[in-house]
Amino acid sequence: MRYTEFTPYDIVLLLQGLSVTLWLFVASTLIGGALGLGFAVVRYYRVPVLRQLVHGLAELLKNSPVLVQLFLVFFGLPVLMKINLTPSQAALITLSGNTAAFVYVIAVSAIEAISREQIEAARVFGLTRWTILRRVIAPQALAFAIGPLTGLLVNQLQVTSLISVIGVIDLTKVGNILNLRTLKPFIVWAVVGALYYLTAKAVAYAGSRLERRLRAHTDWKGV
């Protein structure tokens, strides 16, 4: 039996898709964020070889389509390394790597935005590099980077939609399923679009709230 009309169950389906989208978004943000910060630290400590490698990788990931990265990981990696990857695993690897590349770029420019004198002053006081990084650089860099990071996250949320192409049942894939079944593309894609829009707005709102709090903190410290 074919349901060509919308059913109440479709709402559940949409919400399931949204939850898959959100979970991959959050997971790849956390992993990618940590990885990107690690990359930035490698650069900060001027680790030889690794530093150039990280930079080259970030450039490559920034300047190529996420869809191709996704194909490389999902279709290419298993063949090359003789492993099995589920679509979700491939999606998580790709999205995390992509997020890491952009977090790296933002983190590097945030660190560079902090004046050299401050770091030298801290060093004169005998603080170790690690303490300087944690206590002096990190808090200021975060306040500087939170705006670009929010923009990045809104963008990365939209990028997750591409994982539907390799078969992950995310919000876009649910849209595909409903579209094929009901043949009502305008309604289906408008609803899917609206869900993405609202999620993006929520991310942007959270980012601006956080930014205000962080800025208030640095302002207060400045007094």
Added chain:
Amino acid sequence: MGFDLSILAKHVPFLLEGLWLTTVVCLGALAGSIVLGIVVAACRTAASPLARRLSAIYVDVFRNIPFIVQLFFFYFGLPEVGIYIEAAPTGIIALSIAGGAYTSDVIRAGILAIEPGILEAAEVSGLTRRKIFTKVILPIALRTSIRPLGAVCVNLVLTSSVLSTITLNELTGSAKIVAAETFRPFEVYAALLVAYACLTYAVSGLFGAVHRHVNRHTAGEVA
């Protein structure tokens, strides 16, 4: 089965056809984005609150919904309303509309950066509002917009890969076919990744050169 790029050699002509289609689609979308961006930027800086409101909504909506969702909306939706066009024009239209949102931002910034005094001089000299826009505002704004437009164009190139999902055999679509034929997805997609990176470097280099050429007089030295 190690990493062996030589298997790609005989597929290069086919991939070049895909590259050509990517180029055509991107040029079409760039033209569409610029035209749309100019109109929307004009609305966003217009005196009419309605024009400002509507254009701001357009930008907000199309920047916060994933491109693939927009693409499916048009690809599956247009036939519903009796418009039967092929994948390539559909792709150009969808890319233009998405790119137009970003382009309008760039051009709007260019317009807002114009010194008010210059516009006052034009107004006082008796030029009509339309003439002021076409003869003074737009040429100045476009000149300052060239470099940021390069970034928009890079994004168009990367985003155009998504058109492979609506059966368009542009660069990514062609690579998919080659990957399936050769059973060497890793080599194919790795090469594709590098190819896109080179393409985007070429695009930003080109825009940088055009920027320098067009603005060679305005940066000028005092004689």
Added chain:
Amino acid sequence: MLSVNGLCKSFGTHKVLDGVNLTLNPGEVVSVLGASGSGKSTLIRCINGLEKFEAGAITVDGFDVAKPKELAEARRRSATVFQQFNLYPHMTAVENIALAPVEVLKRPKAEVIAEARALLDRVGLAHRADAYPAQLSGGQRQRVGICRALAMQPRYLLLDEVTSALDPEMTAEVLDILKVLATTGTTMLFVTHEIAFARSISHRIVFLEKGELIADMPTADFFSERGRSLPRVAQFLSKLQGEAL
């Protein structure tokens, strides 16, 4: 005739112009003097329609600046030279000058360009005709600005502190040109800080203080006992004692 009647203009609660009356007859050179913030520039910006005003009327040859339908006609009769030059950065000197005559007056392009070159020649810039503003010095830019205004063949030339952004040497370049214009019968309303120069070219001096028109009299009178009998004018002039008047 350009006439200003009971002009009042405020920015928020701050009164910039308060009941200003002024007439400018064809052939006259009138300088507007006053301290910074006295409303001199705002007066010009009201006349050319860049600022709206609350009360009073401004007419240029009978055309009311406050009426949108008449503003275009009023503007066609005057031309403004700005303190900050405000040249179009994407156009050469000649193109800057030719734009409005071609687009507004609908005159043939070739004719306008020939005329623009002749104007540039008159101000000693024939060799810089195809340079862009960024390639010109401040004094050169302002000379182009003057040509741009003159190319509209205005009945009234409005000059808004045209030398304030220039160093003394460049100021002299520009003043030399204005002197020639003044002696050849161009009608000018000249808002300036250059007191000595204003004295040498003007038929009349108008003095503004805190938005009020305190004096409007022939130049000779303004700088004589009659002007000095007004305490504010005397005060203003005494501050400039050091300068050669």
